[in-house]
Amino acid sequence: MPLELRWALAAALALAVGVACAEPYARLAAPFYAAVDRLISAKHPWEVTSVEVRPGKSAAAELQLHGYVRRHPDDLRRAARVVGRVQVGEVVETPLVFWTLLLVWPAASIRQRAERLIIGAPVFVALEAMTTASQLMLPMAQASAILAGDNDPTTAWDHWSRFLEAGGQFALVCVGAIIVISAARRIRPSASAGNLRYRFANLPANLRPDALESLPDHVAWTEPAARVPRRAENRDYRPPHGAG
Amino acid sequence: MRSTTPAGFALLFIIGFCVSFGAFEASRGSAFERFVVEDLILVPTTDLINIVTPNEHAQLNGRVIASPGSSLHVTRGCEGIEMFLLLVAAIMAFPATWKQRVQGLLLGCMLAYALSVTRLMALHYILRFSPRAWEALHGLVLPLGPIVLMALFFMRWSDRAAQPRPATHAA
Numbered sequence: 001m002p003l004e005l006r007w008a009l010a011a012a013l014a015l016a017v018g019v020a021c022a023e024p025y026a027r028l029a030a031p032f033y034a035a036v037d038r039l040i041s042a043k044h045p046w047e048v049t050s051v052e053v054r055p056g057k058s059a060a061a062e063l064q065l066h067g068y069v070r071r072h073p074d075d076l077r078r079a080a081r082v083v084g085r086v087q088v089g090e091v092v093e094t095p096l097v098f099w100t101l102l103l104v105w106p107a108a109s110i111r112q113r114a115e116r117l118i119i120g121a122p123v124f125v126a127l128e129a130m131t132t133a134s135q136l137m138l139p140m141a142q143a144s145a146i147l148a149g150d151n152d153p154t155t156a157w158d159h160w161s162r163f164l165e166a167g168g169q170f171a172l173v174c175v176g177a178i179i180v181i182s183a184a185r186r187i188r189p190s191a192s193a194g195n196l197r198y199r200f201a202n203l204p205a206n207l208r209p210d211a212l213e214s215l216p217d218h219v220a221w222t223e224p225a226a227r228v229p230r231r232a233e234n235r236d237y238r239p240p241h242g243a244g
Numbered sequence: 245m246r247s248t249t250p251a252g253f254a255l256l257f258i259i260g261f262c263v264s265f266g267a268f269e270a271s272r273g274s275a276f277e278r279f280v281v282e283d284l285i286l287v288p289t290t291d292l293i294n295i296v297t298p299n300e301h302a303q304l305n306g307r308v309i310a311s312p313g314s315s316l317h318v319t320r321g322c323e324g325i326e327m328f329l330l331l332v333a334a335i336m337a338f339p340a341t342w343k344q345r346v347q348g349l350l351l352g353c354m355l356a357y358a359l360s361v362t363r364l365m366a367l368h369y370i371l372r373f374s375p376r377a378w379e380a381l382h383g384l385v386l387p388l389g390p391i392v393l394m395a396l397f398f399m400r401w402s403d404r405a406a407q408p409r410p411a412t413h414a415a
Contacts, residue, residue: 003403004396011392018388019380060379089383097388163265167326170391171261171333178254185250 003106010104018096022088025095026063027053029128036133037065045070046140047078053088061088065136069143080143084136094131094173098124101177115184120177127176131169135161248339260333268325281323282307284357289364302368309364314372316364324360327394331356334398340405348401355397359390 034051041048048067056062065084070077102120107113138157145153164172248256271277286304293302293309302311309316331352335345363386370381 004399007399008392008396011396015385015389015392018384022380022384058379087379087383089380089385089387092384093388096384159269162269162320163262165321165326166265166268167330167391168261168265170326170388171258171330175254175258178250182249182251182254 007104010100014096014100018089018092022092023053023061026061026088026091029091029132030063032125032128033063033065033133033136036129037067037137040133040137041067041140044140045073045075045144046137051136056085056087062086063088063091063132063136065139067140069140069147071147079147082139082143084139086132086135090135090169091132093169094127095124097170097173098127098177101174102180105177105181112184116180119183120180123176123180127173130172131164135164248337253337253339256337257333260336261329264329264332268329272320281318281325285323285360285364286318289361289368292361293365293368296365300372309368311368311372314368316368316371318364322364322367324356324363324390327356327359327390328353330391331394331398335401338398338402338405340402344401344405348398348405352394352397352401356390356394359393363390 030051030053034048037048037051040046046067046069048065050064050066052064053061054064056064063086065082067082067084068078069080069082071079098120102116103113105116107116134157138161141155141157142153145155268277282304286307286309290302290304290309293300293311300311300313302309304310307318309318332349335348335352340348366386367382370378370386
């Protein structure tokens with residue numbers, strides 16, 4: 001199957017999954033966003049009371065952050081009540097793009113794909129915090145600016161939000177995925193650790209020692225790397241042949 | 245033509261995107277931005293809606309495509325500019341000759357323009373005839389679908405740009 005067709009099918013499938021799973025995903029991820037937003041608000045006079053999926057103005061489901069803003073961190077009285085809103089369709093964009101890229105990007109082996117998924121998990125958490133969780137906080141920053149006397153506030157949060165809405169979210173998620181793929185590509189088992197299985201696994205079948213095939217997975221091959229025949233290190237090596 | 249690693253491409257891409265986004269944001273409210281968004285995108289979209297469905301009687305009021313049955317407010321980030329910004333950043337970050345880049349930008353901009361206009365038309369018709377589907381399509385499919393198509397175009401272009409050119413011999 002041509003690569004472009006494969007990507008197009010994967011994208012169509014991902015979009016269908018996204019439409020079907022946007023709301024359940026937003027419900028599932030809401031506690032994570034609440035935790036991240038509470039962490040961010042700890043350094044500001046903000047108080048996050050809840051993050052949950054609720055019907056929006058047009059009765060469609062949206063992820064809503066409810067919270068309060070004070071004038072100063074030590075104020076006992078709340079000065080403003082705010083509601084941050086993100087459509088559930090936008091919520092699912094980050095996981096959809098990120099995991100589709102990681103899963104569909106061609107891999108040399110299942111092991112390499114698994115490495116990508118393992119490395120990808122913390123990167124994904126960071127991306128979620130930078131995109132959806134930060135979008136929910138925008139009204140709090142605006143309320144703080146208004147309370148400080150700025151009637152037409154354009155805060156750093158506004159600039160970040162505009163960046164995300166102008167394609168920055170897609171760009172950021174793609175960059176995150178490419179970095180994960182690039183990092184996974186660099187990970188190679190060390191030959192000095194006795195892992196000759198990996199080196200031989202890349203060889204043509206006619207050069208692979210028979211014993212390798214019968215070794216159980218948990219047995220490490222302890223033969224020093226220096227004893228590997230030099231010709232065996234050449235992946236493209238073909239034994240000499242001629243007409244007899 | 246220089247070579248680059250995937251991580252190097254990603255870094256150049258995000259820097260290029262930030263620069264082009266910053267430049268366009270700086271032009272917000274200027275005659276250039278009004279020309280691009282209103283004259284180049286919204287006016288042709290409204291005209292096309294009236295050509296395809298003459299009974300719509302769509303009108304452009306500022307940045308609102310209004311018809312008797314619907315009113316589509318085209319806000320910041322809804323105009324389709326992001327496709328152009330992503331395209332420029334990706335093509336400039338990829339190792340290719342300047343000729344290949346110019347070709348990619350020309351073809352890509354034409355595609356991005358067609359997708360922008362089509363997307364706004366689709367949003368208008370969804371709002372007019374199927375408002376129940378609005379949230380799903382407006383929130384995910386219509387913002388992301390055109391970007392995915394642009395990404396496929398970029399893959400095709402980069403695949404061709406990366407192919408070695410056949411050697412030529414002087415007679």
